[in-house]
Amino acid sequence: MYFSSGFFTCIGKDGKIYDELKYVWLQGRQVWMYCRLYRTMERFNKPEILEAAKSGGAFLQRFARIPNSGSPWKCAFCLTRDGKALKVQRTIFSECFYVMAMDELARVTGDKDMQAEAAQMMDQLVHWVRVDPSGLGKPQLSGDTPVCSMAVPMMLLCLVQQLTEARSGEEVDKYREVGGWCVKQILQHIQRGGTAILESVSSEGKELPGCEGRLQNPGHALEAGWFLLQYGLENGDQELQRTAVDKFMEIPFLTGWDKEHGGLLYFLDVDGYCPTQLEWSMKLWWPHCEALIAYLMAYSHTKEPVLLERFTQVYDYTFSHFSDAENGEWFGYLTQQGKVTLDFKGGPFKGFFHVPRCLYMCEKILDSILNKQES
Amino acid sequence: MYFSSGFFTCIGKDGKIYDELKYVWLQGRQVWMYCRLYRTMERFNKPEILEAAKSGGAFLQRFARIPNSGSPWKCAFCLTRDGKALKVQRTIFSECFYVMAMDELARVTGDKDMQAEAAQMMDQLVHWVRVDPSGLGKPQLSGDTPVCSMAVPMMLLCLVQQLTEARSGEEVDKYREVGGWCVKQILQHIQRGGTAILESVSSEGKELPGCEGRLQNPGHALEAGWFLLQYGLENGDQELQRTAVDKFMEIPFLTGWDKEHGGLLYFLDVDGYCPTQLEWSMKLWWPHCEALIAYLMAYSHTKEPVLLERFTQVYDYTFSHFSDAENGEWFGYLTQQGKVTLDFKGGPFKGFFHVPRCLYMCEKILDSILNKQES
Structure with missing residues (x-):
């Protein structure tokens, strides 16, 4: 292979x-x-x-x-x-x-x-x-006004962190400017007076009409959360660190955690309508990976007990539902009720990435917590 | 509006x-x-x-x-x-x-x-x-070899029937040639020695490699079934009528009906792998609409009791799961277990079409059965 x-x-x-x-x-x-x-x-x-x-x-x-x-x-x-x-x-x-x-x-x-x-x-x-x-x-279409999807600045911010790590010089300064722009773009997705993270907004940072504007993706918000927290820590920006935790980690938990069956829902409508995505109520592995990283990273820096509780709650659901005791690896796709409904370990969108990145990040963070306690 | x-x-x-x-x-x-x-x-x-x-x-x-x-x-x-x-x-x-x-x-x-x-x-x-x-x-891509998707000739055949109904002349002859071509194309989707209807085949009518080649869509096969039966009846083609019933109606029932929970599954892999479509195990309203038309049309022409049984079985599931006694209309999307999981009545793909066409076709067929009995 x-x-x-x-x-x-x-x-x-x-x-x-x-x-x-x-x-x-x-x-x-x-x-x-x-x-x-x-x-x-x-x-x-x-x-x-x-x-x-x-x-x-x-x-x-x-x-x-x-x-x-x-x-x-x-x-x-x-x-x-x-x-x-x-x-x-x-x-x-x-x-x-x-x-x-x-x-x-x-x-x-x-x-x-x-x-x-x-x-x-x-x-x-x-x-x-x-x-x-x-x-x-x-193609250019008259009704297709520019939409800011959170995925775009998130992905670019991730690349900025990749390309600047332990480097310096002119190129790095250029990327830092891009990084600052990405952060500003991501923060535009805090909407409804600070009570919601919306997946897509207008290029002026305003809410879009209809389903597209009301869409929430809790796993994506959590991933943005740990990207922002990491960026805030690297740049000593305490306000950004606070926003990352309070907005991008707490809101998706309050709105996205399924109180009846456990686990994070895939999509939600901020006004409570049913999303039109057929998979909206499914539990996917990757939002749980992002949540584990986000809450552990946030706990390690703030030491707020509620964040460790969040981590534990997500951990318990994740390891009792996604990991396969029989053949190893994680399943990727569960029903709302938590039953495995697509039983493959890898597919067109599930590869060697979210699970190992999550385990890698969490191990690094746990090590740093233990090292601090020892010293 | x-x-x-x-x-x-x-x-x-x-x-x-x-x-x-x-x-x-x-x-x-x-x-x-x-x-x-x-x-x-x-x-x-x-x-x-x-x-x-x-x-x-x-x-x-x-x-x-x-x-x-x-x-x-x-x-x-x-x-x-x-x-x-x-x-x-x-x-x-x-x-x-x-x-x-x-x-x-x-x-x-x-x-x-x-x-x-x-x-x-x-x-x-x-x-x-x-x-x-x-x-x-x-764009033209080197690996993107032509694929025959069943949807294309089905849709063209439907248009041929629309454009030729009760008309004659040169234009109609032209469409009839197109219709014959569509039928041939659709029949290429009978694969595996006549035991499976596959959604996509190569332009030579051979099975494609991988998931794409193994995909079955029972609702689509049933819809093709009644298109072919109707075409076979209009053209006095008894062999085509038989193929429509035996292949495009019986196979999707045997493979697609969920023996545990009832209802037609949305997608299946002919070799029993899990499909990669997240919604594969859901029950959608439209395959049930197509099944009702197909089995009633087939029964009305063959008078084979098994086809009336199929109709009744689909009817019972459909009217006890999709129709909403409280607010009217049908729900469109159920879990494998039969619970409504998207609760809207209309959406980007569910409009004023499959339900009224089904009721309309079934009423016409039932009228014709009753009229024949009276005369």
Whole structure:
């Protein structure tokens, strides 16, 4: 499965591969995760992990980038087993995970060309988001007014943190400006007088009409929460740290936790209408991963007992519902009642990313709590 | 809500409008349904129904067609309340429902220009499907080999039946050739030695690799079943009638009926893997509508008791789970266990179409059964 041929991610409940398509989001995330573990955790600093990451990176470099009329760079969303492009999205996310993978791999291998390629694609991403989105390939439609989706500044902020970590210089200053812009954009999603985090707002930071405007995604808000808290800590911004906890961690819990069955709901309408997403009431693994990171990180910095309670509550639900005692790994998709309803371990959107990132982050935070207590 | 301004379709459980977007599929279907009821059922031959249909048609003519670089005609998928295009799909379906609406409205009003417009768009559709799809706006990708989705010939066959009904002449002969081609295409979806109906096959009529190739959609197969049976009856093709019943009606029941909880599952994998669609195990209203039409139509022509049993079984499940005794209308989306999980009556994909078409078709078929018995 290694050796410059990318990774299968469609893996059944007992480990059997049920589809051979290669999703670029998941290829990039897997390369990033391998490198991060290799680089920062001694017990994963093993040649076979580095080899897997390098072969994944080679696959991405060779096949993920595709010819594109509007922009010099575009990545496919999905490739065949042998690397032929099957689908391309008119969004920025395939390119984002490409940047994450290339920059982290370059940190491990010291490959300066690869680092430069990541930086070049980052410039393209910033151009699409802040200057001109037309290269993404969406037709211009009269009713399609610009919408700010929280995913976009979140993803860019994540890349800024990736590209600036332990670096300095002119390029880093440029990214810091982008980071500040991302934070401002994310904070616009606090709406309804500070009582709601809405997934999409207008480009002026106002609530949008209809279902789109009323949509809440608790897992996404929690992920934004720990991104903001981390950024606030790095920059000594205490007000931002407070906002991250009070708004992006507390509100999604109060609105998104299912009081009857436990677990975080996937989507909610802020006015209590039924969302139109068929999966709105399902319990997905990744919001629970983000919640575990968010509450543990917040507790470790504030020592507020309520945050440890939140962590424990999410932990108990997660480990009693998602992890599979029989065959290992986590299931990804439960009914509202908590029954496994899609029984595969990996699929088009579930790869080697949210679960290992969550365990990795939580282990790091727990270590830091224990070390502080000892000293 | 009438008067050339189109129809709201996002209607909550108690009738309240929760979103004002106008979906072109549903606008076209609603116009078609009003006209069909007005034209063929005496108790609906009322001026207010005709007025509603005409105003919906005027809205579509004014706003649904949008400028398009690749082809002379393209319809939007979704419009704002005041008719501005918000989204356009790179498929044929908005245009198909536009043709259905315009042709049926022209039959009621006698508007020859409108009928010609429907015919002109039909030519465009056939060109996209049989000659050159590039005008739909999808980029050419090396791994994206042509796939035959059952929806495409089904939809075209439905339009052929719409455009040829009670007409004759050169144009009709042209459509009949298209109809024959559609039937052949649909029959290619019988796979695995006649034991499965697969949703997508290669352009050579072979099974595709992976999840896409293994996907079954029982509701869709049943809908194809009654389209084929109707076509077989109109053309005196007894073999096709038999295939429609034995393959497109019996197989989806044997594979798609949930023996534990009742109802038809939405998606299935022919090899028993878990589908990757999050909603695979849900019970949707429309497959049940198609099943009711299919089994009653098949029973009325064959008088085989098993088909009446199938009808009764689907009927019992449908009317005890989908219809809302409190506020009227049907719910659209249930969990596998049969609990309402999206409680609205109309949404982006549920409009005034599947339920009234089902009731209309079943009433017509029941009348014909009773009339035959009397004579």
